[in-house]
Amino acid sequence: MKILFNAFLGTAPKFDDEQLPDGYATLSNNTKSERGILEPWALPTSLGSFGRSDTKSMHKYRDQWFTWPEITYAVNAPLKNDAYDYALFASANSEPRVVYNLNAEEGSGPYPAVTYPLNVPVPDKIDSVITGDAEHWYYEPQEEGVDSTGDTDGDGIVGLKPYQDPEDSEYDYSEVAYSYCYVDAWGRLSALADPTDIVKIREWEYVNTTAVTLTFPTPPDSLLLTDPLRGTNAKIRIFRTNLASSGTAVYQFVAEIPATQNTYTDTTYSGDLLDSPINEDWVGAPDLNTELYPNGPMQKVVVMGSDILVGHNKRILCFAEPDAFYAWPVRYYKVFQEDIVTIETSGSNLVVLTTGVPYVVQGVHPESMDAARLADPVPCSSPQGSTEVAGAVYFTSETGLHRIEGYAIANVSTGFIDNDSWRKLDPSTMILGNYDNKVFVRCPTVDKALVFDALDPNAGIRTVDLRAESFVELEETNDLAYVDSDTRELMLFDSSEDGFMELGWESKTYLFNDPVCFNIAKVRANTYPVKVRVEYDHATTGDTVVYTKLVESPSFFYLPFNSRAFRWRTAVEPISQAAKLEVRDIQLAQSPEELV
Template identity: 20%
Template sequence: MSIRISSFSGEIPRLLGRLLPNNHAQLAQNTKLENGGLVPIRRGRYVQRLEEPARTIYQFNDRWLSWPLRVDAQPAPIAANRLYYTGDGAPKIMVGTDVYDLALPAPTGALTIAIEGSETPDPDLEATILYTYTWVTEFDEESEPAPASNELLWSAGLNVSVSGFALPPINRRFNRMRIYRSQTSALGATAFYFIKEMPVQTAPWVDVVDDNTIQEQLPSLEYNVPPEDLTGLVSMPNGMMAGFVGKRLYFCEPWRPHAWPEKYILTTDFEIVGLGVFGSALAVMTTGQPYIVAGTAPDSMTMERLEVNLPCVSAQGIVDLGYTIAYPSPDGLVVVSTSGANLMTRELLSRDDWQRLNPFSFVAGSFAGRYLCSYGFTDSSGIEQRGILIVDLTGAQPFLIRAGDDADGMFTDPKTGALYLLRGGQDIYEWDALAMPFGEQVWRSKKFVLPAPTNYGCILIEGEDTATPEQRETARIRTEAAKARNRELIDTDATGGAINAMPIGRVTFAGSLLTPIEEGQPSFSATVYADGKAVATVYKLNEPVRLPSGFLAGMWEVEIRGNQMVTAISVVGSPSELQQ
């Protein structure tokens, strides 16, 4: 019975090593597993160091923003140079590099109106009118209206003197005001209508009524400012945004992110932890059951509670995977979609194994359609353990990959799909960057348990060099730069390599200031285990290698290490069997 692996997959920790499918792994670390072969993940590309430690990063107009706490940021649905975010105090709007509170102050004093001059209204034609006004910013944001003015009896042909205007605050870039006059319909309904826009001022103004005919109805009558503790901001189709406070779910006026009418509020049964958008629906993750909220306008949103007890335990663990939203629960990774909420890691990890990863600590992102989460926990010896878990849900059989990395924050660029990690609170790296060299991957096969002990006599590992042109060019540039730096140090006798030439700790013992040259040599090894003991290590690709004889074993495993692509493994009794 030979062993043949020609399509590689990841871990299913819930199963015993001997029960795994033939192409799955007991250990899959730092390997991509995207094309059926074993290809290592590239090293991270250093991008930038932040001035201050942070937990949230966001790239806005090619500039990195950061905050020391969890912040939810969304680009504006109406302008390319605006960013809206919550979590850093009151909700904010960023325009270019300027930051303002999102809430718009409104005039608090009512206008005073009177008939201009000494004329009086015609008793047969008189009607009662009122006035109000709003402030408008440079960004076309309109405030709520001022309280209605005093009532005034008026008839056609009379002009109205309007006074009591106030100047708006200077820190929100108000530059004009809009004046509204009331009109009552034949059915007795009274509404305000736009009549005039002018620069902000305090001077009285005369409404020449014949020149200022009514136009559109006052749009901001039922606008409300966003709550100061609004958080969890997400963007939805049709110009909507959503956020939450406690159990209350808020929606903004379509295409008006500064207005959050309270009439749109929906209330859940549990405290909301975070939000996610898939299609035209909103996933609402809570401390209890999740919800799906759907609709095309904020006044028609319907809320459905999903009858599964799968609370969300980490807001930073919520990730948009396209038409699904993934989040960590105490029992495993949950995916919310149009079909409901499903525990996707039920067949991958037991609840105990999942709990050992401390899902409460998850910081997550997405890359190539996969869920990546950084986790941290303290083991039984009191040692802090950190790592990254990659969950692939794209195929018929989900699997896991582990990576020797960690992150305090993640950001997936929606334009390029690139994933950025925040390491050590200050350093930003691009994950698996195209031009970076491959790291070392480790992949250990299942335990192949034979019906009777045997001795395999030959192994063939098939593979190829998978370095990209971008990697080769980057390596060449870095090598030439290192050689140039080293030549300058050598020519000036400033290598610091002589005894006592450098302070203790500046260079390693017997070292120097010279930069090591990265040769970029391929590395590869395959270790064969028989009944749990290493019996041979192979360093050659695409060449049959004989295995030691003189023993029998009933359980065989193969472990691959290195930075080369492996496409197949064959373990057979003799070289002649490879031809078959």
């Protein structure tokens, strides 16, 4: 009779150590799962502290790491041929901000060195509108027979002076309104200001005979008036309503003037007005203006698919205008009944995790997004408790770790841990990350980190010595970095080439109907030594008898046991390894012939 330990699965703490299915362990710390052997993770390596002792979030920009003292989510703007490498970020207690490559990495850190408001302020209404006769429009009698089609007044306009004053019935009268927007020093457009009161203009043939003088308010301090690095300045873009072919009034372009210019006189003929604005309803992302956004600022921003920016606050899911990362039109809003906890991309879809029911949002353009409410009411417990692995979204709830794949939802932890034990881990504080198709669940309240295998639902739960304040998934390399809770350094997980974590593994307790005695053992591994512990519970006294040996070779060795027992177990104890340890199996036997 023998026991062969060669599955090396994770733990399933909902079962006691005797009821565990074969292959599962009572302890599996710092162990990998995919190859069916017992092997450790490589040690993490430090990427640096980056000049901040209170770091909670990080984002890799070009050459430097951005750091923040609060939970912050950052993405690179999905712009084609982006010469300035815009990156935007959001957090629950701050205004959304943006950076670009001309100064974000200046100096010695911490970075970003310079940030700017993501939003372009909406202009106030035009201060005043005054009408009068256009300066070039006046009646001057001409000599009989003299042609007046030339530039008679030297203003560069042909044919302004009629031979005689037109009758009133010959004029075209129109009622118009004016608006304007800011074009900041980066070329970003604001929404249009509220329209002016109705203004009546008079036109004759191809001439506007009315001069309308507009006075603009002083631009707000939040407007980016000048960018000395690019040598650009903000402008005011003026629009006037005109009658479209459909019979409705539309805004059309009048002129563009420097933002520092506070007046402009318009004498443009209606037929000479140019394009309509594309930004009429563009507004910024939710910010700290509680009158506009009572549910708070944008808390998180992600890229859905390849080029759709999505953010959320407590109740609103908002989408940026394509190719305009600073514009978040209200018409794209999705408002939810429940509070939004977090959002996570899932392939080309987006999963919205709330305090009630999850939603899956699908679409190819912000205007066509559709939100499907899933049938199972599973609330998300933690704003940092979500991650995406292999196209599926994993998230924490009070009842376990759940997976959403397509439109199906499943509890992936319930087979291994009961609800009470899960709640003791404090799901409201859990932090999720992913690496190598594994889901990492950091539980700061109890100072544990759990690992679930996303590709093997039967792999069980493993633990790992990882004290993360937050996780950072590196898109280019698919590596996992994390901010260490103690040192605040950024650590790259599983990255050392010559150092490995000290693994710990303990088998289930094997219960026999009749007492047996195992006095021979063998460990097959790629390198030695391996520290092995074999123990049994004495059949009469119940005392645990333990033997620990530093195994130096694949040869079998004798166990100093002479008593039979019903309960047997074994373990691999932590030991510092110069080379990566790979334990293929552990065997307990009664004779050498039983060994393989």
